[in-house]
Amino acid sequence: MRYAFWPGCVSKGACPELYESMVKTSAKLGIELEELYDGNCTGAGVISEHEPELADALNARNFALAQKLGLDLINICSTCQGVQSLAQEKLDRDEAYRAKINAKLAEEGLEYKPGLTIKNFMWLLVEDYGLDKLRGQVTRPLAGLRCGPFYGCYILRPSRILGMAEHPERDQYLERIIEAVGAQPVDYEGKNKCCGFPILTNNRKNSLAQAGTHLAEAQDLGADCLVTPCPLCHLNLDAQQPSAAQVIEKELHLPIIHLPQLIGLALGIDPKELRMDRHVVGTQKVLDKVLAKVGA
Amino acid sequence: MQVHLKVKRYDPEAGDEAPRYSHYSIDVPEYATVLDSLLQVRDYEDGTLALRYSCRSSICGSCALRINGRAYLACKTKALDMMRDGEEIVVEPMGNMPVIKDLVVDMAPFWSKVQQIGPWLQPTGPEPAREFLVSHAAMMDLAKTMNCVWCGACVSDCTVLEVDKSFIAPAALAKAYRFVGDPRDGMSKERLEELSSVAGGIWDCTRCNICVEVCPKDVRPMDRIMQLRELAVEAGITNHTGVRHGDAFARSVRHLGRLDEVRLLPESVGFWNVPRLLGELPGALRMLRAGKLPWSHALLPWRHQIPSIRQVQRLFDSVRRERKGVSR
């Protein structure tokens, strides 16, 4: 299995542990990653607010880079997925628009042809790799770990552009993956709501109240950690967690695990290699639970 | 077809201290909607169940409620589609609004927000001799928004409203777009100024897309809020963190080909905004300690530029040049 791999800005910036764990976990799963070193930021939905055409051109450039390799494109970020799917929908639907954007890419010798497959790592695991195969690879079942899913808005909505007609259960994949690695999913209302990250600079109080509410809910229901396919959600839920605790006036201590870290733990990879130390909210509680099982 | 319903009940006037759930199993035809099913319950099983409806054909907007945790029009939603493996269909009143009884909510907060945006046309200047002529294209754009039936589904599930009651919320903001975008309105700039500066205005939307997802009329309220943001910037109303954030973001991508997270915050809130920056300091130190503050992007940018950064810059400039040419 070989994919063109768009790591996203955050895994190369504020969440280096996501990048490192993705590299280690994929290697162990036998997934080859052709990283798009020359790819550019998707715009995260921010550039498209003011300059939609620029955002579409930037995304088309990444798509064309993947197509040059002749590979499907994968990402490890709910936001990248949403933004890429939205741009792709516009480009694929409207031939004249696509031609206009392609004219700009032509100067770099690139062209986007409609129909590229773009998948988040979460979708890839269920649809391409298969949960049975994943189960077979688990050497360190995460039995007893109570794990709340946190999807991130853009991988769920708007569903019309996210392949939900073809794959109606994409809104339940995290739970399935959590089960496949032997952990126990915790159901809570906040799992498909908003982490608040997009308004962190604009309206810090609202943003942290959103993060805090979901964290408190999952924690009260007995979750040991949350797992997310989105590094932006990770930042608001992990890096901002102490501030969110102040805003909602509640004590919070809930580690936020990246999806490749969760898989990597179950595959028996050393937590140090998965950079479980690079979290603001310490992950020791999770490791104690997971590693104790093996020793016992 | 057997349908199992789990319905949230609450009647504060009768002295209920907390909500409870009633369970019903009924027999309905396969084509039955959730509203049909609820009416069957009320008419044949339990006359005390309160719900609101009128047209039964998704026109009046009165039957919105939550089914399996998200807002729908009960009359537009088939019971069959809501049964996951024969499980109970969970029916609850809309969120973000006080419950009067069972499935009936008090829409007063909803309407007060609609009033807040001045939902009527405010032309200025001399009246035309005969009529205002509006282009077909302009009207078609507004028609998307005018499809709104005021059902409240978007407000029910709005994630910002859950933490901030001052948020004007999707329905009223979409309605605001309907007037700002109307060529006959003379107060567009004033409206945009108000919507940009007021508490709970256009910059408080998190872009979570829930309103787009639940709207039964495809109004896509969030997209309308984004149009309002774009129009505000075009009208020169730019002294806002949200605008600076967008600018700083694009600048960073043009500079590196990727995001410079460290510069984004000060450039958005403003380097002069010392209290806010000091407030962020503990968070920044926490991130630094955990190895999550990519300071070298800001300090050693040349090490982080993507190889073909010139090509990306050319793309920026060429799209922008063309855009300016068009708007001129």
Ligand code: FES
């Ligand atoms: S009853 Fe009128 S919209 Fe459902």
